[in-house]
Amino acid sequence: MMRQHSDKLAHSIGIGETSVAEIAIGKYIKNNYGIALAEHQQATLVCAIKKICNKFNYPDASALYLDMVDNVVTTQVMELLIDEITVGETYFFRDSKQMALLRNKLLPELIQNKQQQQNKTLRIWSAGCSSGDELYSVAIILRELIADISEWNIHLVGTDINLVLIQQALAGKYSHHALRKVDNTIASRYFSRSGDSYQLTSEIMQMAKFSYLNLIDDYYPSFINEINNIDLILCRNVFIYFSEPTIRDVLNKITQCLTESGVLMLGASDYWGENISGLEKLVADDVCYFQRGVLTLNDIIEAINPDKKKYTANTTHSVTGNRLNAEGEQEIISEVTNEDAQIKLDKSDKLIQVFEQQHSKDSINAIVEASQQLATAGKVDEAIASCKKALEIDEMDINCNYLYGQLLAEKNLTEEAVSVFKKIVYLAPKMPEAHYYLGVLSFRNGNKDRAIKHMMNTVTLAKQKASDAQVLNESNMTYSRLAEIVEHEITIYSEIR
Ligand SMILES: C[S@@+](CC[C@H](N)C(=O)[O-])C[C@H]1O[C@@H](n2cnc3c(N)ncnc32)[C@H](O)[C@@H]1O
Structure with missing residues (x-):
């Protein structure tokens, strides 16, 4: 009876077969996970809800929704639902302008800077990596650019919430369609054909690691996820699912993961024109990207512990010695003074x-x-x-x-x-x-x-x-x-x- 009523209501507000419970689930996902589905994605949501109901024995979407509002729905159910509605469309060398900028400017400059600092380490993160095509494209560019690559410590990490896609990334097997923007020389150098699919060489596969990370729910920078001190972050075509406040939160956390002068590249249609706090917007060859400036002690403290009280601007953190605390024990104290304007890391x-x-x-x-x-x-x-x-x-x-x-x-x-x-x-x-x-x-x-x-x-x-x-x-x-x-x-x- 209730269901009939919901369907009637859905029809009366012009949303085809979508029930009120399904709409409510869409709203719940938006409010709790920041994933805002566009109208054309409603059918995907309806399909996903049906799959989840079958798999977890919910009689219908209303029963699933009630579990959500009662806070008894399991993480496993929610993560599978999210997996179902986030589609991992991707391919090698996606967005030729961005890839050209990486190959011709951003990566060569990064490599040169590291060489000058005698620090042959590169840390690159593909956030929302899908089946790995984006991260492996960067690995191939690096392999082409760096002659002495075996002497470098290269940390390429891809993260996603979709476990099936991560497994595909780890298998390194792709369709012809995924290689449609790969030029023939590169394809023959780094892939071997087997039947209808193309297997990436183990040399490139070994350069990358993949793991699970929910950009909205999880915390980063993180040592345990190996997401810290990143020189280049690619977070392209992921925000399509997120609401604007969620995008701001995610961008704030992503910024904390960048090292000094680190670069963030978003998808060409992900950027909606606002400034990103802590990052400078730059444009080269028609491509927009963002760069982090000099790190202050505040940035670092916030990255280690976002809840810790911040030192105010224009202050210096200096060690002033020992004192006795209320219990009469020796306590090492540090004090904030106003002497110097710039807080620098050599304080550590x-x-x-x-x-x-x-x-x-x-x-x-x-x-x-x-x-x-x-x-x-x-x-x-x-x-x-x-x-x-x-x-x-x-x-x-x-x-x-x-x-x-x-x-x-x-x-x-x-x-x-x-x-x-x-x-x-x-x-x-x-x-x-x-x-x-x-x-x-x-x-x-x-x-x-x-x-x-x-x-x-x-x-x-x-x-x-x-x-x-x-x-x-x-x-x-x-x-x-x-x-x-x-x-x-x-x-x-x-x-x-
Ligand atoms: C369209 S693909 C983009 C893949 C690649 N970055 C590219 O541009 O080709 C979007 C990816 O974001 C992932 N994604 C969606 N929401 C996410 C979240 N909250 N945390 C991590 N990954 C997420 C999806 O699973 C999907 O693999």
């Missing part, structure tokens, strides 16, 4: 020098925090050096070992990182984060079975923690979200055995 170096003199637990914590600031600002070598100094004070310190392991993993020093995380598991066997890294690193080493075992341990241990407790060094990730993310990773890894 100074903090470390001061704290090194004091062989106490507090001083280790302070060094770890300062090292984290250095790492967030892209000074990974300096951060590693200061972690080593803190470990000389206490080689068993878990937080310091953990950050040290994360930094070694970031530098692709896999063997060294594995031994640090093994040491942590020995010292703190129930630490989910350490098992997670052992999983990621085992996968990197090609040992998928071991990777899955560590990932399963991570899920079990994360579920034993208070669900709202925070993951170490992740500003806003809870253990329950970590468990969900790792369950997705297990699905992805299991499929590509």
